[in-house]
Amino acid sequence: MSSWKTLSRRILLSHSKYLTVEEHSVELPDGRVIDNWPWIITPDFVNVVPVTSDNHFLLFRQEKYAIDGLSLAPVGGYLEAGEEPLHAAQRELLEEMGCAADEWVHLGSFKAGANRGIATGHLYLALGAQRVAEPDSDDLEEQERLCLSEREVEDALLNKEFKLVPWAANVGLALLALRRRR
Amino acid sequence: MSSWKTLSRRILLSHSKYLTVEEHSVELPDGRVIDNWPWIITPDFVNVVPVTSDNHFLLFRQEKYAIDGLSLAPVGGYLEAGEEPLHAAQRELLEEMGCAADEWVHLGSFKAGANRGIATGHLYLALGAQRVAEPDSDDLEEQERLCLSEREVEDALLNKEFKLVPWAANVGLALLALRRRR
Numbered sequence: 001m002s003s004w005k006t007l008s009r010r011i012l013l014s015h016s017k018y019l020t021v022e023e024h025s026v027e028l029p030d031g032r033v034i035d036n037w038p039w040i041i042t043p044d045f046v047n048v049v050p051v052t053s054d055n056h057f058l059l060f061r062q063e064k065y066a067i068d069g070l071s072l073a074p075v076g077g078y079l080e081a082g083e084e085p086l087h088a089a090q091r092e093l094l095e096e097m098g099c100a101a102d103e104w105v106h107l108g109s110f111k112a113g114a115n116r117g118i119a120t121g122h123l124y125l126a127l128g129a130q131r132v133a134e135p136d137s138d139d140l141e142e143q144e145r146l147c148l149s150e151r152e153v154e155d156a157l158l159n160k161e162f163k164l165v166p167w168a169a170n171v172g173l174a175l176l177a178l179r180r181r182r
Numbered sequence: 183m184s185s186w187k188t189l190s191r192r193i194l195l196s197h198s199k200y201l202t203v204e205e206h207s208v209e210l211p212d213g214r215v216i217d218n219w220p221w222i223i224t225p226d227f228v229n230v231v232p233v234t235s236d237n238h239f240l241l242f243r244q245e246k247y248a249i250d251g252l253s254l255a256p257v258g259g260y261l262e263a264g265e266e267p268l269h270a271a272q273r274e275l276l277e278e279m280g281c282a283a284d285e286w287v288h289l290g291s292f293k294a295g296a297n298r299g300i301a302t303g304h305l306y307l308a309l310g311a312q313r314v315a316e317p318d319s320d321d322l323e324e325q326e327r328l329c330l331s332e333r334e335v336e337d338a339l340l341n342k343e344f345k346l347v348p349w350a351a352n353v354g355l356a357l358l359a360l361r362r363r364r
Contacts, residue, residue, distance in 0.1 A: 003245060004245070004247050012195060012197065013194060013195045013203060015194070015203070015205075015218075015220050016218070016220065018220055018297075018298075019203070019220040019222070019298070021195060021197070021201070021203060023197075026247065028322060029324070036197075036198070037247070038197050038198065038200055038201040040201070040222060040224075042222075042295070042298060063185060063186070064293075064296035064297065065186050065208065065219070065296070065297055065299075066293045066295055066296055066297060066298065066299040066300075067293055067296060076296075107340075107342075108342040108345075108350060109342075110344075110345055110346055110347040110349075110350055111246075111248045111249055111345060111346050111347065112294060112295070112300075112346075112347050113224070113248055113294070113300075113346075114246035114247070114248055114249060114258075114346050115200075115246065115247055115248060116200075116201070116224060116248065117247075117248040118248075118294075118295075118300065121347050123350075140210060142211070154358060154362075157355070157358065158289075158355070158358060158359055158362060160289075160290040160291075162292075163290075163292055163293060164292055164293050164294075164295075164296050165292040165293065165294050165303050165347050165348050165351050166347050166351075167292075168290060168292055168305075168351040168354075168355060169347050169348075169350040169351035169354060172350075172351060172354025172355050172357075172358060173339070173340070173350060173354050175354075175358060176336060176339065176340060176354060176357060176358070177340055180336075180340060
């Protein structure tokens, strides 16, 4: 937490495992108190950009309820209760793509909302990704699997074809981290 | 929206201009209905990475309530009622940095949450940024202004010093877009 002090917190809405809303009483460094600061709790998540040993990116073209039309997307999903982020990333890569990877690069763990919290997103680059099983995803959305070159992925990113903030972050970080390693 | 159909929506929590929570009844393409899909509405926002004509990045080091410790950050803020995203980006750059820019590159408008919506973040790169006034921000947080080289910014990004998902997305996209233009 910041040097802002949480004086108290109460639950305004306990919807489900997908959403709790709290209201915090917060004291600022200058002594002011804001007593109705909304705070949102949704499940933490992972996103993974899998890259094969011949430098192809394994991605989806899919729908999501909040997104207009189709979007390109990395692998992703919620952490299960008590699950370590890296384990969740490896589990999702196996479930959604049927893949394992040789080397995992943690690109960062980022808060989704500066003021409301919302969730922590753990972003990964999975190197040496390779098919080891049939995909077995329980996702509600239909997904098309794609295998794109690095140039195609960068073009798509700059062309706004990854339509979610954490997906754009994950792909941008993956491209920069890959080039830094060369 | 996706091919998922919103059958009905009702407000569960009307907190303030900062937060409304709805519950949607949603029909999936295969005919299944989910009648308690939570949907979060918070203000849309802009983030801006300002770069000077000699290729220095104007950034903040600051606190945010949801973030542990200090973070590097681009310019950012909420859209005002009815405001165009580009106008909000230009207003925030002037208020927070006292700067105007010669050229504005729209890096994308991204949803924050794939399932819950949450907000749309409009991300910009502002080229030829220059001081034209004294900063006059009404932000609650204390901010330190920084002027970093492109290499310093990339190092900080890969070192996880931008601790928010949209900030990492904005900086990553800005670096890739800058290089593409050369």
